[in-house]
Amino acid sequence: MNQYELCLVLDSKISDEDRAGTLDQAKAVIERFEGRIKDVDEWGKKRLAYEIQKMWEGYYYFIHFDAVPGAPAEIEARMRIMDNVLRYLIVRDEGNQVPREAQAEENNEEPAVPEEA
Numbered sequence: 001m002n003q004y005e006l007c008l009v010l011d012s013k014i015s016d017e018d019r020a021g022t023l024d025q026a027k028a029v030i031e032r033f034e035g036r037i038k039d040v041d042e043w044g045k046k047r048l049a050y051e052i053q054k055m056w057e058g059y060y061y062f063i064h065f066d067a068v069p070g071a072p073a074e075i076e077a078r079m080r081i082m083d084n085v086l087r088y089l090i091v092r093d094e095g096n097q098v099p100r101e102a103q104a105e106e107n108n109e110e111p112a113v114p115e116e117a
Contacts, residue, residue, distance in 0.1 A: 001066040003038075003093040006030070006075070009058040011084045012045055019059060022084045026063065029078045035067035052086045064093065 008026055010019055027037055043060035052058070067075075072090040079088040 001036075002069055003064070003066055004035075004072055005091050005093045006063040006065065006079075007087075007089045007091075008061040008063070008079070008085060009048070009052075009087040010061065011053075011086060012055060012057040012059055014084050018084060022082065023061060025082060026061075026079065026085075029075055030063065030065050030067065030071075033067060033071040033074050035065045035071055035075070038064045038066065040064075048086075055086065058086050 006026070008023070010022055014022075023040070027040075030037055041062040041064075043062065045057055046060050048056055048058055072092075076088065076090055079085055
């Protein structure tokens, strides 16, 4: 499984209940494609860099999750059609990856050594 981060920018004009519902929908989509949510960072209402759909502000959420490599494409396809989502972006979080040598030690395997010519 790989580690990913989903950035969501939600409409600033919707009610708190609708915003919470949209966030729950996004979490459900991640879990539907075998993702495990680690944490959700709520940054709150921020000014956008440029106008999107006649709005200058949006609510920012960052969802950190683990998923199989094919899941981000499926999740993005669902985010594209969700109401109240202004922008979204999924990136692979490589900052917290465990090195292959450490993974091999955890699995009691020999670390992979590149062959020399």
